[in-house]
Amino acid sequence: MANQIIEKYPKNDRSILIPLLQDIQEENGYLPEDVLKEAAAHIGISMSSIYGVATFYNQFRLTPLGKNVIRVCRGTACHVKNSANILFGLETALNIKAGQTTRDKNFTLEVVSCIGACSIAPVICINDDYYGRVTVKEIDRILKKYQPVQPKPSPQKAEEVVK
Amino acid sequence: MKNFMEKCCSECWHTPENQCQYFVQCCTEGPLCHHSDECTAKIKEYNAQLLFKKHDEPVIFIGAGTCGLAAGAAKVEETIKTELAKHNINATIIRTGCIGYCAREPIVDIKLPNGERIAYCEVTPKLVPKLVQTTIIDGGVLESNLLGSHERKSEICSSLYDNPFFALQKKIVLENCGIINPDSIDAYIANGGFRGINKALKLMTNEEVVKEILDSGLRGRGGAGFPTGKKWELAMKQKSDTKYIICNADEGDPGAFMDRSVLESDPYKLIEGMMIAGYAIGANFGYIYCRAEYPLAISRLTHCIEECEKYGILGENILNSGFNFRLKIKKGAGAFVCGEETALIASIEGKRGMPKPRPPFPVVAGLWGKPTVINNVETLANISSIINKGAEWFASVGTDRSRGTKVFALSGKIVNTGLVEIPMGITLEDVVFKIGGGIPFNKKFKAVQIGGPSGGCLPMSVIQTPVEYETLKEVGAMMGSGGFVVMDEDTCMVDIARFFLNFIKDESCGKCVPCREGTKRMLEIIERIPVAYDDKNDKTDQLNRFKGIIGLKRLAEVIKDTSLCGLGQSAPNPVLSGLKYFKDEYEEHLFDRHCRAGVCKELLTFSIDNTLCTGCGLCKKKCPNEAIVGQKGEGHFILQDKCIQCGMCLETCRFCAINVN
Numbered sequence: 001m002a003n004q005i006i007e008k009y010p011k012n013d014r015s016i017l018i019p020l021l022q023d024i025q026e027e028n029g030y031l032p033e034d035v036l037k038e039a040a041a042h043i044g045i046s047m048s049s050i051y052g053v054a055t056f057y058n059q060f061r062l063t064p065l066g067k068n069v070i071r072v073c074r075g076t077a078c079h080v081k082n083s084a085n086i087l088f089g090l091e092t093a094l095n096i097k098a099g100q101t102t103r104d105k106n107f108t109l110e111v112v113s114c115i116g117a118c119s120i121a122p123v124i125c126i127n128d129d130y131y132g133r134v135t136v137k138e139i140d141r142i143l144k145k146y147q148p149v150q151p152k153p154s155p156q157k158a159e160e161v162v163k
Numbered sequence: 164m165k166n167f168m169e170k171c172c173s174e175c176w177h178t179p180e181n182q183c184q185y186f187v188q189c190c191t192e193g194p195l196c197h198h199s200d201e202c203t204a205k206i207k208e209y210n211a212q213l214l215f216k217k218h219d220e221p222v223i224f225i226g227a228g229t230c231g232l233a234a235g236a237a238k239v240e241e242t243i244k245t246e247l248a249k250h251n252i253n254a255t256i257i258r259t260g261c262i263g264y265c266a267r268e269p270i271v272d273i274k275l276p277n278g279e280r281i282a283y284c285e286v287t288p289k290l291v292p293k294l295v296q297t298t299i300i301d302g303g304v305l306e307s308n309l310l311g312s313h314e315r316k317s318e319i320c321s322s323l324y325d326n327p328f329f330a331l332q333k334k335i336v337l338e339n340c341g342i343i344n345p346d347s348i349d350a351y352i353a354n355g356g357f358r359g360i361n362k363a364l365k366l367m368t369n370e371e372v373v374k375e376i377l378d379s380g381l382r383g384r385g386g387a388g389f390p391t392g393k394k395w396e397l398a399m400k401q402k403s404d405t406k407y408i409i410c411n412a413d414e415g416d417p418g419a420f421m422d423r424s425v426l427e428s429d430p431y432k433l434i435e436g437m438m439i440a441g442y443a444i445g446a447n448f449g450y451i452y453c454r455a456e457y458p459l460a461i462s463r464l465t466h467c468i469e470e471c472e473k474y475g476i477l478g479e480n481i482l483n484s485g486f487n488f489r490l491k492i493k494k495g496a497g498a499f500v501c502g503e504e505t506a507l508i509a510s511i512e513g514k515r516g517m518p519k520p521r522p523p524f525p526v527v528a529g530l531w532g533k534p535t536v537i538n539n540v541e542t543l544a545n546i547s548s549i550i551n552k553g554a555e556w557f558a559s560v561g562t563d564r565s566r567g568t569k570v571f572a573l574s575g576k577i578v579n580t581g582l583v584e585i586p587m588g589i590t591l592e593d594v595v596f597k598i599g600g601g602i603p604f605n606k607k608f609k610a611v612q613i614g615g616p617s618g619g620c621l622p623m624s625v626i627q628t629p630v631e632y633e634t635l636k637e638v639g640a641m642m643g644s645g646g647f648v649v650m651d652e653d654t655c656m657v658d659i660a661r662f663f664l665n666f667i668k669d670e671s672c673g674k675c676v677p678c679r680e681g682t683k684r685m686l687e688i689i690e691r692i693p694v695a696y697d698d699k700n701d702k703t704d705q706l707n708r709f710k711g712i713i714g715l716k717r718l719a720e721v722i723k724d725t726s727l728c729g730l731g732q733s734a735p736n737p738v739l740s741g742l743k744y745f746k747d748e749y750e751e752h753l754f755d756r757h758c759r760a761g762v763c764k765e766l767l768t769f770s771i772d773n774t775l776c777t778g779c780g781l782c783k784k785k786c787p788n789e790a791i792v793g794q795k796g797e798g799h800f801i802l803q804d805k806c807i808q809c810g811m812c813l814e815t816c817r818f819c820a821i822n823v824n
Contacts, residue, residue, distance in 0.1 A: 017513035018496055022455065056515040056672070057496035059455055075417030076612060076648045077574035079662050085814055092787040092811065113499065113666065114417035115456060117233050118574035118648075119265030119581050128458075130233030136814035 003038070012044040017053060021060055029065040058113075066101040066108035068146045071125040075114030083122040087111065089136040090124075093143060106148065164209040167349050168474060171202035179475035184483040186475070187361040190352045213353035215274055221254045221299050224272035224280070226341055228261030228427045229459050230420075234268035235287065242288040243271075246295045254299070260428020262341025263582035264328060270310065270341075273298045279317055282310040313342075328579050331598050333560060333586045335568050336544040340428035340582075345463055348470040351431040357476060359547030360438045364484040367550075372443040373399055376546070378554035380566035385411055385502070385539030386617065386643045387729065388565075388632040394536055397526040398444040401534035406446040409530065409537045410437055411507060412453040412460070415499035416615030417666065418646035421570040422540040424582050426453065426460035429544070430467040434477070436543030438488050439550055444536055447487045452507055455494045464492055499616075499670035502644075503728045504529075504537045506672065517672045518728035539644065541570055561587030565631040575612075575648040578603050585630065592626045595649060606651040610744070614643025616663045616670075617733030619740025620656065639740040641733070655762035656745040657752050661689045663737040671730065678731030681722040685738060688715050692752050693763035708753055716742060761823055764808040768824045771812075773798035775820035782812035782821070 005023050009016045020043070024035055031054055040047045054060040072087045091097055094107050101108040117123045120132030124142075131142055164171070167190045174197040177183035185195040191210060193203035211217040223243060227236045240256065247254055262270060267284035271294070274280040285308055286294060297305045304320050311323035323329050334340075343350045351357070363372050377392030398406060410433065414422040425433060437449045453461055468490050471477040479487045493511050500506045501516040508530050510516040529535025545567060549557045558566050565587040571594065574580050578600030585594060595601065595611060602608050610620040619640035621628065628634050632642050650659070664686040673679045688711035719735030726732045742749065751757050758766045771782075771791075776798045783791040783799060790806040793799030801812070813821040 014513040015511065018510065019494065022494055022496065053513070053515055057498050059497040076615070076646065076662070077418045077580075079417075079659075080575040080648055080650055080654055085810055088787075088809055089785075089811060089814065092785070092809075112456065113415065113497075113670070114419075115229075116414065116420040116423040116454075117230050118418055118420055118572055118646075119230055120233055120268075121574060121580075123233065130229070132233045136811065137817075 006035075006039055006042050009042070011042060014043060014045060017043060017045070017050070018057070021050075021054060025060060030061045030063055033062075064101075064105075066105045068106060068127055069108045069110060071110050071112045071115065072098070073113075073115040073117070073121070073123040073125070074111050075118060075121070077118035078114075078122040081121045085136055086122050086124060086134055086139070089139045090143075093139055104148075107143075107146070164205055167209075167352060171205055172197075172199060174199070174202075177475070179473060179478060182475045182480060182483045184365065186482055187352065187357045190349075191355075209349075210353045213347075213350050215280070218255070218274075218276055221252070221276065222274045222280075223254055223256045224259050224274070225256065226261055226268060226270040226272075227258040228341075228424060229457070230261055230265045230424075231268050231270065232459075234265075236269040238288050239269050239271065239286050239291060242291040243295065246291050247299075250295065250300060252295075252299060257344050258346075259342065260340050260345045261424050261582065263337060263424070263584075264310070264579065265581035266579050267310065272313070275299065275302060278302075279319060280313040281320060282313065282323060283308045284310040327597050328581070328583070328600065331589065331593060332584050333568050334584050335548050335557075335560070336425060336432075336541055336570055337429075337582065337584045338548075339432065340424060343429070345428050345430055346466055346470075348431060348467070348474060348476075351429075355551070356431055356547075357435055359550035360435050360442070360476075361482065363439050363442055363550050364482055364486055369399060369443045369445060372439060372550065375550060375554045376443070379549045379557040380554075380561075381542065381545055381549060381557065382565065382632060383539060384541035384545070384569065384642075384644070386614065386641065388642055391538060391542055394526060394538075395440065395443050397524075398446075398534045398536045401527060403534050405448070405531075405533045406444055407530045407533055407535040408437055408440045408444065408446045408449040409507065409511070409535060410449065410451045410540060410543055411502065411504075411537050412451055412457075412540045413495040413501050413507065414454055414457075414540075414644065415502045415670075416644045416646050418572065418574055418612070418615055418648045419644045420572045421582055421645050423454075423457050423460055425540050425544050425570075426457065427463055430460075430464050431471075432544045432547060433464075433540055434467060434471060434490065436546035437490065438477070438481070439546045440536060440538065440543060441488045442486055444534070446536070447489065449488065449490045450493050450511060450530075451490065452493045452495055452501070452511060455496060461492060461494065468492070498672070499666075500672045500728070500730050503730055506728065507537060508535065515672070517674045518730075520727060541645070562629065562631055564633055569630060569642065569645060571645045571647040573599050573647050573649070576602055576606065576651040576654070577649040587631055588629045590627050590629050591621065594630065594647065595626065599649065602649065602651045606653065608649070609652050609654055610650045610656065612640075612648040612650065612659070612737075613646065614641040614736075615646045616666050617641060617729070617736055618643045618646070619736050620650070620659065620744065621740070622744040624744070639736070639743055641736070653760050653762070655758050655760040656741050656748045657689065657692055657758070658760075658762045660738045660741045661686065664689055664734075667730070667734045671734075675725075675727040675731060677722045677725040678727070678734060681718060681726075682731075682734050685715065685718055685722070685735065688712065688718075689738070692749070693758065693765045705753075712749065712753065764810055767808055767810075768803065769801055769806055769808065769810070769812060770822045770824070771799050771801055772820045772822050775818050777818055777820075779817070781815050781817070785811045785815045787811060 098111045124131050177186050193206045269286050271286045272282045297303050311321050373395045381391045382388040498516045501510045503518045504525050505519040506516040525535045561567050568584045570584045610622050612620045625638045668682045671678045778796040788807045790802045
């Protein structure tokens with residue numbers, strides 16, 4: 001699969017690097033090391049140059065993503081409308097920090113500088129769905145849509161049952 | 164006729180490979196190469212269809228830009244379809260871009276045969292049955308959600324242009340946005356599209372095109388405001404077999420979305436602008452460097468470029484003029500610094516997006532060492548109108564030093580969020596209070612942030628400033644790409660400075676020391692301001708904070724003077740403008756340990772009002788540090804030494820029982 005993507009591009013042409021990395025990431029969700037090695041050989045540049053580019057741009061990631069990717073917009077307009085609290089709320093609800101993936105690989109929480117939907121700030125974007133004018137109260141309801149069908153009872157609920 | 168490529172009769176011979184020079188005129192005015200009343204009538208009828216002057220079915224326009232879709236336009240469209248099917252009504256549904264009034268989205272326009280095009284706002288799926296019943300079946304007007312008629316003088320309801328949001332605007336760049344179907348090249352041609360390139364290719368030499376742009380006084384809309392004509396002139400004079408024109412659509416400014424809207428709502432206008440630019444400077448190849456965060460814009464652009472190639476408007480020997488032009492989209496990979504010209508070029512070349520020292524300027528040695536002109540989306544979207552209507556017409560809009568219009572993205576604490584295009588020279592006050600409708604919930608206006616992270620925050624005292632490149636610079640902001648974020652009394656200026664510095668620190672490419680190290684130090688100084696310390700009597704901390712502020716201004720000046728590129732040079736602006744206009748707020752944080760806006764959480768204490776607390780336990784569940792205790796059904800308490808001031812309890816409480824001091 002990776003080969004097919006790489007073969008689409010001409011050899012020894014440095015300018016294709018970023019589109020190539022974008023395609024690899026689209027296919028795999030991240031940039032796997034072995035594919036990058038193939039790409040480096042194909043373009044004829046060193047692995048370190050690729051690493052340099054891949055770590056420079058915010059878009060690229062070297063670790064796999066979760067099933068659902070949550071992007072929290074932290075643009076100016078969203079910031080003014082308290083997106084910091086939304087981010088904190090999501091972090092506590094998922095028990096991860098921004099940039100991390102949950103243990104069950106269901107959610108990845110990312111921060112983006114601006115989604116460009118400032119008029120309906122604060123915005124979060126889960127996969128391809130946009131949620132505008134989000135409040136902290138809504139977070140649980142929104143996340144529920146993306147939970148696997150039968151979630152394991154959380155420890156808190158288990159306590160209540162014991163009581 | 165199904166499209167303009169369908170021949171009117173056997174006389175027409177236009178194909179993408181072998182082009183007719185009259186193609187564009189022929190599409191709107193009837194065949195020019197032969198005389199046939201039948202062909203003219205055929206073309207006229209198709210134009211009337213495209214302009215919705217003549218149609219048998221009701222036409223429903225749905226605003227489906229990213230903002231519209233986020234507001235639920237797709238669901239509304241689905242509901243409309245099922246509702247129409249229920250009543251057995253045939254109607255044409257057209258997805259348009261964004262008309263700019265994002266606050267009231269989803270916006271749906273309905274045009275009955277021989278009727279006016281009437282816009283309705285805040286159309287939810289629930290409202291659809293009522294809307295369809297009142298407007299399409301009964302032929303009336305749904306007053307509750309009425310926005311207005313697209314006609315300037317309407318006979319049945321108020322006009323869109325009576326609405327203050329639209330009344331003060333002057334639309335050049337956004338004239339088609341939200342009006343036409345952005346995917347249809349035919350609709351663009353029928354609405355006067357490609358006349359600019361047609362005129363340039365037929366009647367003007369490239370020197371004349373450059374002169375026209377010079378005379379118009381158009382200045383770069385990406386931020387710095389360099390005269391576009393000058394840039395083109397420099398590139399035109401370069402002797403080189405290959406030149407490039409690049410459209411900078413890497414709209415990295417947080418709080419700005421005008422480029423996205425143009426790309427989504429009127430992509431052909433940009434393509435036409437790029438073609439004219441290519442013809443003027445002698446470039447046969449263009450790149451559109453677009454943010455990857457704008458998937459809808461990229462897919463629309465891709466489609467539009469394909470359409471243009473199919474029509475022969477992009478490719479070899481365009482309109483039989485001997486001019487060749489091809490366009491390619493390059494997806495950005497998310498780096499704010501790539502808005503800087505040399506960094507953008509490095510990124511297209513497949514390198515890390517780091518700026519280079521100038522000179523040589525890109526117009527001399529740019530992409531792959533060839534002369535390259537880089538223009539912003541909005542700049543290029545102005546071009547076709549200037550060529551079409553003339554420099555004089557364009558120069559008559561705006562002020563002496565800043566000609567034309569500027570698109571602003573109104574956002575933040577303002578009633579009418581959205582996209583507005585205003586003639587240069589009107590005051591900030593008009594934009595905020597007349598077009599923007601003022602501040603919601605009767606709050607007080609505090610500042611408006613113009614120009615993104617490179618701009619500044621302007622307070623009430625300078626709100627009479629006219630919108631011009633120079634005047635905005637004088638008061639400590641800059642035009643920037645057009646972010647216009649309004650802040651009210653609940654916004655803390657120290658927090659805003661911290662926010663921007665954090666952004667700049669993250670986005671600094673790391674090449675030059677002043678920007679890489681300097682912005683980090685500035686952030687540290689600002690971050691130290693609101694932090695609460697355990698020992699309130701420790702004077703060394705207070706002294707350090709104070710010393711930091713004294714050094715802050717000097718550090719800012721050094722970064723400004725010595726950074727390599729525009730990003731670093733303008734990085735301290737948010738802090739400098741903050742210190743200039745909101746010094747009292749900084750001092751309040753420093754000496755009184757008080758944040759008047761209640762944003763700097765380190766300075767707040769949270770407590771629960773037990774007369775209001777119902778003991779639902781929601782805050783207890785939400786508290787990340789288990790700082791809330793209490794029995795279910797009884798009043799809860801916050802343990803102050805455990806509280807981390809995150810504010811989650813305040814956000815989640817349904818009974819307003821959380822007090823903040």
